[in-house]
Amino acid sequence: MRKYFIFLLLSVCTSLLFAQQNKLFTLDELIPGGKNFYSYYPQIGEQFQWHDDELMMLRDDSVFRVDPLNPNHKKFVFRFDEIRKKEKGGGIVSRVSFDREGSDNLVFSSAKGTGVYDLKTRQVILSVDFPENSANQELSPDNVYLAYTKENNLYITDGTGKETAITSEENKGIVCGQAVHRDEFGIKGGIFWSPGGNKLAFYRMDETMVACYPVVDISARTATEKSIRYPMAGESSHEVAIGVYNVKTGQTVYLKTGEPRDKYLTNVVWSPDEKFIYVAELNREQNHLKMNRYDAGSGDFDKTLFEETHPKYVEPENPVLFVRNNPAQFVWQSERDGFNHLYLYDTSGRLLKQLTRGDWEVTDVIGFDGKGQHLFFVSTQPSPLERHAYSVNLKSGSIHRLTNVPGMHTIAVSNSGRYLVSRYSASDNPGKVDIIDLKNAKTVTLTSALNPFAGISMPRVELGSLKAADGKTDLFYRMVKPANFDAAKKYPVAIYVYGGPHSQLVQNRWRYGSGGWETYMAQKGYLVFVLDNRGTSFRGRAFEDVTHRRLGVEEAKDQMCGVEFLKSLPYVDAGRLGVHGWSYGGFMTINMLLRYPEVFKVGVAGGPVIDWKYYEVMYGERYMDTPQENPDGYAKTSLLNKAGRLKSRLLIIHGDEDPVVVMQHSLQFLKSSIGAGTHPDFFVYPGHEHNMIGRDRVHLHEHITRYFEDFCR
Structure with missing residues (x-):
């Protein structure tokens, strides 16, 4: 009897194993939106962010401090629930981030609002509910004001409930504070706070000359039309301006970008001292770029720093990046030599040097080390099938590869530049997160995704x-x-x-x-x-x-x-x-x-x-x-x-x-x-x-x- 039971148990286990190995997936298990999709999607539950040179780990509703020198040592910091109980809106916190280097202020957001939590005092020092029917919410860098749009206009509030209208356009064909140029040229939004939060630049898009295009909504008892503005190739396009609102004076000026108005204003960024706004301006033909600088106080044109032309097209997608601790220099990304590379300029428009070169492309720029001597970036070197982290010395031009494990890497660098967190996967790796000590050339795996197909006979x-x-x-x-x-x-x-x-x-x-x-x-x-x-x-x-x-x-x-x-x-x-x-x-x-x-x-x-x-x-x-x-x-x-x-x-x-x-x-x-x-x-x-x-x-x-x-x- 005992032998029969053992035999039966082995038979059942073998059958279950065979069934698992020969599993046939349903679309509910393979397609986003399917009810069982995440059961077979590789997941890493932890998120990591740098707080100066301290690594913060977000897991479920809790935050832990990770020692970079001993990543296995984790210290509990707080739970999101602490914020939830103290926040006015009481929404479920979905995202947190440190607002700037050297600060203990944690910016949080939920579906209902946003605010700032002080880690030292464990107090919510700002809590702002998102106004009803608002969108495109952006908190100022000094954590005082929230900018947002309602329909086609732009507003700010200081958290007390007082709302200030920055624009008051009555014509729905004029839209303020939203992305323009149909999100081309790397444009992701239309609100640009100055570094100190004293001024707010914004897009104003006039679409009144663009034909209304009919889209039919059949959800109503009688179908209704909800028109969109859709400029087709060769037809009239919208015209864009950039406004600058002074929070203290309540006054708005517009950059005097001149004629023709039928052009593209892209890659908007403030100078560190808030005196100037840099704009990459592209003609309608998209073959001639000018990097222009404007006085943020008066809106006056200041200078064209450099120009780029190409017989086919120029496509700027990233604003200038000012060098840390050296606001007189910035880095610009360009495909002018046939591949996307990095160029170092001074603010007079003089090209100092080409920082990267070769038959490969820079795909992401991460930031500088604490002294502003090294710039970290991700590129297709050595293979276009992979992404690896590198650093370049701005003075010598020497480049060092920082990740060596095969795969597609995304990275985050600590404030000093000593530590790097790399999140990556490869054909045989569903996902890992490593911390790399660049000083000691030491790598430790922080967490890994489980193979959701383990034990299954897969294509x-x-x-x-x-x-x-x-x-x-x-x-x-x-x-x-x-x-x-x-x-x-x-x-x-x-x-x-x-x-x-x-x-x-x-x-x-x-x-x-x-x-x-x-x-x-x-x-x-x-x-x-x-x-x-x-x-x-x-x-x-x-x-x-x-x-x-x-x-x-x-x-x-x-x-x-x-x-x-x-x-x-x-x-x-x-x-x-x-x-x-x-x-x-x-x-x-x-x-x-x-x-x-x-x-x-x-x-x-x-x-x-x-x-x-x-x-x-x-x-x-x-x-x-x-x-x-x-x-x-x-x-x-x-x-x-x-x-x-x-x-x-x-x-x-x-x-x-x-x-x-x-x-x-x-x-x-x-x-x-x-x-x-x-x-x-x-x-x-x-x-x-x-x-x-x-x-x-x-x-x-x-x-x-x-x-x-x-x-x-």
């Missing part, structure tokens, strides 16, 4: 490279193979594509960046293939701007190099190739189906650009110029005049309230297809914008999968 993700259509440029790809892959079989292929600027899908991060839908398709018996073509980012200007004035041409050629590679593999069924992508990837999906109509069996295109003349001014004109300047390029890249070439099964998906790629794109393609006698399928997600979120995102991927299963099997 295998492989990395490779092939030559681009130019015959010389290396392109990187990943391929996902079913867990039970058999090279003697023939497999259908799902190609996932994006292919546009500001993207890189293949990286040495967890599972090479492979997402949940790829896993889902692999377990259904597909090979999944993802390739970064020329035109994508982090490989230099020549790699990216080869697509200028003819978007979709070179990208499709490179993707077809990937297709030819796939067809050369004995286990690929060349008769069952499908492609899917969203936004630019939706454009690429249809583009590939129409340029190479005999190749693909199925395509699913989400939120696709169909004709670049229907896309917005800033992005569209950067990469295509205007339709008036480049009529041949617009004609050759338009998918409307190619609708008759459709031979594959094609599903187009669009959100009916999409403000990015308006649904006119898809509807125009349907109209052209009707005229040409072709038959794409169409599916709409009511109430959604440019992509589907929440539970509907799971439905979206089920719908995409069903289409592949119906027509690519």
Whole structure:
């Protein structure tokens, strides 16, 4: 009897282990918005922030102090609940950060408001409820005022409930305190406090000359129109000004940026002494940049410090960074030598030196050490598939690599520059956080993410490279193979594509960046293939701007190099190739189906650009110029005049309230297809914008999968 029980127990354990190893995932477990998504998503529960040279660890609702010299020693500091009980609004604290170096003030925020907590006295010294219907809230650096917007105007309050209107625009076509230029050029907001909190710069955007674009809201009993301002390529664009409000006097002046008004005002930053505002100004053609300085008191133009031009485009995305302890110098990021690098200037506009150079790109600038002698940054050196931390000495120009473990690193540096915290993952590493003592070259792991797929037989993700259509440029790809892959079989292929600027899908991060839908398709018996073509980012200007004035041409050629590679593999069924992508990837999906109509069996295109003349001014004109300047390029890249070439099964998906790629794109393609006698399928997600979120995102991927299963099997 005992032997039988042991045998039965072993049988049950073996069956459970086998079931675990051969688990089939649901989309609810693989797609954001799914009810079990976070059960299989690598997570690191702790967050780390520097307080001078002390490391603070946030875990759940508690904060601990970590000794950098002995990271295993952690001391409890306080719980968020202490703030919650003392805060006026009583909201759940969702984020905390130290307001500035050398301060014990902790800035906290919740859904209801924000404030400041003094660690020494354990008292809330400022608590400000977010005013009803407010947005874009920004606390002043001195923790006295809260700036925010309501509808199209800008306000401040001092926490006593007193509200001061900085602008009073009655025309809803004039918007203050919000991001402008459709968030291009690195713009993330429209409120810019001065370093001491004495003045507030802000964007004022006049959209009255931009055509109102109708978006229909079907949620009401009778559908209503909610118009947006959408400047299309070659048409009238909005005009932007920068105001400066003096908190003490209550007066506002506007920077005298002059004519033409139809230009881009970007990368706004204050000088450390609050006397000047620096603005990177770009012409409408986006090929001539001026770094201009203005007097913050009068708004008068002071000086053009330097200029940059390029025959295709200049794209500033980062403001000048003033050198710590030396406000007479700043660092500027530029692609002027073909790669994004760092340049040291003085405030007269004189170039002192190029700090970094080489066939690699700086991707992030972290900050300076305590003395302002070294600048920390992240770059694509030594491989564009990874990100590593470096420091550069501003005087000697010597560069030192600070992270050596393979992967994609994001870093935070202590006040003195002695310690570095690196959060990173790699293809075989779901996530780790290390603390690095740069003085003693000592690295200690603070925490690690568990492998959510441990013990499960997973689809295998492989990395490779092939030559681009130019015959010389290396392109990187990943391929996902079913867990039970058999090279003697023939497999259908799902190609996932994006292919546009500001993207890189293949990286040495967890599972090479492979997402949940790829896993889902692999377990259904597909090979999944993802390739970064020329035109994508982090490989230099020549790699990216080869697509200028003819978007979709070179990208499709490179993707077809990937297709030819796939067809050369004995286990690929060349008769069952499908492609899917969203936004630019939706454009690429249809583009590939129409340029190479005999190749693909199925395509699913989400939120696709169909004709670049229907896309917005800033992005569209950067990469295509205007339709008036480049009529041949617009004609050759338009998918409307190619609708008759459709031979594959094609599903187009669009959100009916999409403000990015308006649904006119898809509807125009349907109209052209009707005229040409072709038959794409169409599916709409009511109430959604440019992509589907929440539970509907799971439905979206089920719908995409069903289409592949119906027509690519």
